Structure formats: structure tokens, C-alpha cells
Amino acid sequence: MKFISSNQNQLLSKIATNNGHGEDSPYFDGWKAYDSDPYHPTRNPQGVIQMGLAENQLSFDFIKEWIVNNPKASICTAEGANGFKDIAIYQDYHGLPEFRNAVAKFMGKVRGERVTFDPDRIVMSGGATGAHEMVAFCLADPGDAFLVPTPYYPGFDRDLRWRTGVQLFPVVCESSNNFKITKAALEAAYSKAQETNIKVKGLLITNPSNPLGTILDRETLRSVLSFTNEKNIHLVCDEIYAATVFNKPGFISIAEIIEEMECNRDLVHIVYSLSKDLGFPGFRVGVVYSYNDIVVNIARKMSSFGLVSTQTQHLIASMLSDDKFVDKFIAESAKKLATRHGVFTRGLAQVGIGSLKSNAGLFFWMDFRRLLKEPTLEAEMELWRTIIAHPKLNVSPGSSFHCSEPGWFRVCFANMDDETMRLALRRIKNFVIQAKGQQASAAKKQYGQSKLQVSVSFRRMEDLMMTPRMMSPHSPMVSPLVHART
Missing domain, CATH: 3.90.1150.10 (Aspartate Aminotransferase, domain 1)
Structure with missing residues (x-):
């Protein structure tokens, strides 16, 4: 029925x-x-x-070569089948220790090993999509807002807003300065949000930028961190393109900046994934890395709704623990x-x-x-x-x-x-x-029409000037040229 x-x-x-x-x-x-x-x-x-x-x-040829040479890394091969049971049964939703260790190490390598990351602060999620939503749930209530510099990734409207009720408030950046984030633009957006009674809970930045393909320099990062500290709001840094930097200057993580400045680390959170840097979007490996102990604990509870499969964790742990492979991959990619x-x-x-x-x-x-x-x-x-x-x-x-x-x-x-x-x-x-070509043709046609109109208008004006009633000495049309023509 x-x-x-x-x-x-x-x-x-x-x-x-x-x-x-x-x-x-x-x-x-x-x-x-x-x-x-x-x-x-x-x-x-x-x-x-x-x-x-x-x-x-x-760079899939590098990945394929490694997989062929490391058949035990997968529990779905004859060589790795002995580990199938241990990986297939329930695991701690904190993640396999070897997985968290390997990801933390990889994050450090991608950032030139200028900073280190604590494996116990890594929280898993279903890709960066799940990581962003998790952060939004942890930091804001429905109706609260995150400032986001424009232009920004369209998926943020889905990831942070759809199910959380959180708002995104634009920080308008312009081409006149290559879309750089300025303190003035941040202040203007913050003030505008307050004028409309919107509570700002944080600022979301993407570094490297999607869609610009640019990186934030040290001065900008320091300015951004200073701004969020002054306002006592959270700073969420999406760094999922960190290993895609292919020319100088090099990538600078917010993790480096907080080592240089006096700031409230409880307000700083990093979103990372393997979707872009390694080209593994189908594996859905996302990470929330927070310097706030409470956020780590809450996010870990929420991660139950978007865990990474243990089979994937096992494979990734093996791959990222291979220093020789990782170094070669980052350079060649x-x-x-x-x-x-x-x-x-x-x-x-x-x-x-x-x-x-x-x-x-x-x-x-x-x-x-x-x-x-x-x-x-x-x-x-x-x-x-x-x-x-x-x-x-x-x-x-x-x-x-x-x-x-x-x-x-x-x-x-x-x-x-x-x-x-x-x-x-x-x-x-x-x-x-x-x-x-079409523009040039249209411009040429328009120019021809404009020229014709000018010519016609001039002839009409000339005719009017030849009319006796227009020959008054008080007429603005009277000039030596007119008299000469007559």
C-alpha cells in the first residue's frame, strides 16, 4: 500500500x-x-x-611501485593475510597507534621537519569533510559564525554549515593585492558580523589556498594569529594542500608560527588529510589536530561517526613509515x-x-x-x-x-x-x-556604427549652421570656422 x-x-x-x-x-x-x-x-x-x-x-606510479614491492602492507593479499583477523576485528576508535604515529611523522616531514606533531593529538575523521564538520560541532553552536576569507572552497558551505547550523561570514579579499588577507579586511568583517548580532566563534583559513594556489607568508600568518588572539576566537587552519607546494617560497604551517609567538594555543586547530598530498581521496583519511585538550577529547568521541577503516589505517601506516618512499614521493610529486x-x-x-x-x-x-x-x-x-x-x-x-x-x-x-x-x-x-576574434569584430562593427553616427551628426550640424535662423550672433554655433565656411 x-x-x-x-x-x-x-x-x-x-x-x-x-x-x-x-x-x-x-x-x-x-x-x-x-x-x-x-x-x-x-x-x-x-x-x-x-x-x-x-x-x-x-604520482600514482610511485604508489603502485611501492604497493607491488610491499604486498604485506595489505591484509587482502596472500602475503598479508595472516594479519587479517587482527585488523578486521574491533579496534580502539582512537586509531591504530602505528597509524597515528605514521601520520604525525608524515605531517612533520611535509612541513620540512621544522615542527613535530604529537600522535595523541591526532583525531581521525572521514576525510577533510568530516574533519571540518567535527571542528564546527566542537567549537560553535547553531547561529554562531566563522569568518572565512574569500574566495574560498565551495564545499565549506556543506562541510561546516549544513548539519551544524553554523554560519560562514565572508572576509572580502581583492585582486588589487592578489587576494591577500589583511588585518583591515578581518576587522571589517568582524565588525560587520557584530553589527548584525552574529557571534563570531572563529576564523577559518586555507593554506595553501583553494582556489588561489597561493601560500600564506609568515607576516600574514602572524597577523592572523594576532587577530584571533585579540578577539579571543578560534583559528582553524586547513592545511590539506601542504605537500603540493612546487615552487619557492616554501610552505609555513601555523604550527611553526605558534612556536614563535605568545598566543593561546587552546584556540588553534589544524585540519589535514591525505586526499590531496598523496592523492588518496577515496581512502577518506582526514585528521583534526588540536592544541586544545578538551577539543581533542570531544572530537575523539565524535569520530565514532566517521572512522577510517582499520584496513586503510594498516596500509597507510606501513606506507608512511617508509622514509625513503615518503622523501622520494614528496620531491617527485x-x-x-x-x-x-x-x-x-x-x-x-x-x-x-x-x-x-x-x-x-x-x-x-x-x-x-x-x-x-x-x-x-x-x-x-x-x-x-x-x-x-x-x-x-x-x-x-x-x-x-x-x-x-x-x-x-x-x-x-x-x-x-x-x-x-x-x-x-x-x-x-x-x-x-x-x-x-568575436570581440574584435564586435568592436570594429561598433566603431563603424559610431563613426557613421558621428559623420551623420556632423552633417546635420553643418546643415543647421547654414540655416539663417541659426546665424544669430548670440548663437553658440557662431564661430570663425562657421563664417569661413559660409
Whole structure:
């Protein structure tokens, strides 16, 4: 028997049925466009190329080589089967000790071993998504807010807001200073939130930045930490791209800054994962590292809802404990990212398209402002829809990252093989050349029309000047030139 309700949503929870997930964003719409018509070199060569997914597929050959050479690391091989039972049964939800030790050690290596991390402060979660939500639950109540510098990752709207009821309040950063976070911008956002009776509980920063691909320098980090301490609010640092820095200057973790400054460490928390640095998003390995003992204890209880499987923990512990492999991977991955980034940015420069100078991440911040018909959100959306439909590239519009300036797009470059990369670059370049040609043609046409209108207007004026009633000495049209013509 089937019951039909006039409003099915009334039978469901408000959290489940609200639009807080943010799936209606152009960021996710681009993915849907790709999913409905995915590029394949032979089965669908005219399909959409996915350039909206920040995935690191450039170094899987190193991973594959290590797995082949270390079959005991997995409990699902003949060599590792003897350990199957011990790993498959219930484990302490604090995580396998060898896993926490290995992750802590890896976090130190990624940061140049200038700082160390305490394995007992590592709390597991289901990827960075779960880690961010866990932090939000620990630090804020529904209605409270985190300040977030713009542009920022669209998934934060889902990760921190959807189920927690927490708000995100933008700190507007601008291209005039390369989108740097300034003390003035932080103060302005904080004051604006207070004016609207919003309680600010923290500041969330991403370093390296998604979508900018830039790193925060020491001065900015010190300024940010000083600001949060003055306001007595939390500082949450998303450092999931720490090992993707491929050119100088090097990455500086907030863990280094708190060693240099007098501050309340209880207010500092780091979110990390292996999804970007190692290219393991499917493993769902996220980490909350807090300097606050109470937060660690609470987060550990909450981690029951998003634990990492012990099979994954066992494999990761073995891999990250191999110093020789880790050192080689970090170095070689950076080289591959630098090469790929250079190919894309130099290729675009050949057709006059620039991007924000960057040295980290799996993407770059492309400047398409010159291709907009006008500097508006509507024009950006029109351009984005054209890019999806014509060159068939899923690049993400800046507005989906809450960018205040239309015309910027995030372009992911590490989630494809070399041949697909070359095709994607050809498509972008051809599109730009065609768009500029159309602009030039339109400008030429408009110039011709404008010139014609000026010519007609001048002839009409000349005719009027020849009319006797316009020849009064009091007329503004009387001039020596007019008299000379007569």
C-alpha cells in the first residue's frame, strides 16, 4: 500500500530537506555537466573534460611501485593475510597507534621537519569533510559564525554549515593585492558580523589556498594569529594542500608560527588529510589536530561517526613509515606538479590569458575578466555556460567560490593524463582565440556604427549652421570656422 503526501518534505527533517548542502551551486552543476557527457579518448572524444576536480593523479606510479614491492602492507593479499583477523576485528576508535604515529611523522616531514606533531593529538575523521564538520560541532553552536576569507572552497558551505547550523561570514579579499588577507579586511568583517548580532566563534583559513594556489607568508600568518588572539576566537587552519607546494617560497604551517609567538594555543586547530598530498581521496583519511585538550577529547568521541577503516589505517601506516618512499614521493610529486602547472599557465599566456601567480595546489586561478561582456555576475555565468557547452571544459566560476570580482575561474590541472591535458589546453586556447576574434569584430562593427553616427551628426550640424535662423550672433554655433565656411 502506497501513501502519498501532498508535501513529502513535511515527513522529513528540516536538516535533511534544506538546501544547505549547496548542491545547486555552479561548482557542482559543472560536475553534473561532466557526468552527463564525460570525455573519453575513444568512446566520447567530444565530451566534457573534467577540470573542476582537485585531484592529484600525477604520482600514482610511485604508489603502485611501492604497493607491488610491499604486498604485506595489505591484509587482502596472500602475503598479508595472516594479519587479517587482527585488523578486521574491533579496534580502539582512537586509531591504530602505528597509524597515528605514521601520520604525525608524515605531517612533520611535509612541513620540512621544522615542527613535530604529537600522535595523541591526532583525531581521525572521514576525510577533510568530516574533519571540518567535527571542528564546527566542537567549537560553535547553531547561529554562531566563522569568518572565512574569500574566495574560498565551495564545499565549506556543506562541510561546516549544513548539519551544524553554523554560519560562514565572508572576509572580502581583492585582486588589487592578489587576494591577500589583511588585518583591515578581518576587522571589517568582524565588525560587520557584530553589527548584525552574529557571534563570531572563529576564523577559518586555507593554506595553501583553494582556489588561489597561493601560500600564506609568515607576516600574514602572524597577523592572523594576532587577530584571533585579540578577539579571543578560534583559528582553524586547513592545511590539506601542504605537500603540493612546487615552487619557492616554501610552505609555513601555523604550527611553526605558534612556536614563535605568545598566543593561546587552546584556540588553534589544524585540519589535514591525505586526499590531496598523496592523492588518496577515496581512502577518506582526514585528521583534526588540536592544541586544545578538551577539543581533542570531544572530537575523539565524535569520530565514532566517521572512522577510517582499520584496513586503510594498516596500509597507510606501513606506507608512511617508509622514509625513503615518503622523501622520494614528496620531491617527485612537487616536480610533476610544477611541470604541469607550467605547461598550462605558459600555454594560456601565449593567447594573452593570465592567472594569479601561484606555487601550490592542484589548480590555478585563471583571469578571464577580459572575456566578460560586462563586469557582472550575470556575464560570468553566461561565459561559464558557454565554456561548458562549446569547448566543453568544466572549469569552476569564481562566484561559486564567493569571489567578489567576476571573471575569475579555478582550473584544475592534476586530475588527468598528459594527452587529456594537451587536448584541454588546445580547447582553452582555441576558445580564447575565437572569443577575442568575436570581440574584435564586435568592436570594429561598433566603431563603424559610431563613426557613421558621428559623420551623420556632423552633417546635420553643418546643415543647421547654414540655416539663417541659426546665424544669430548670440548663437553658440557662431564661430570663425562657421563664417569661413559660409
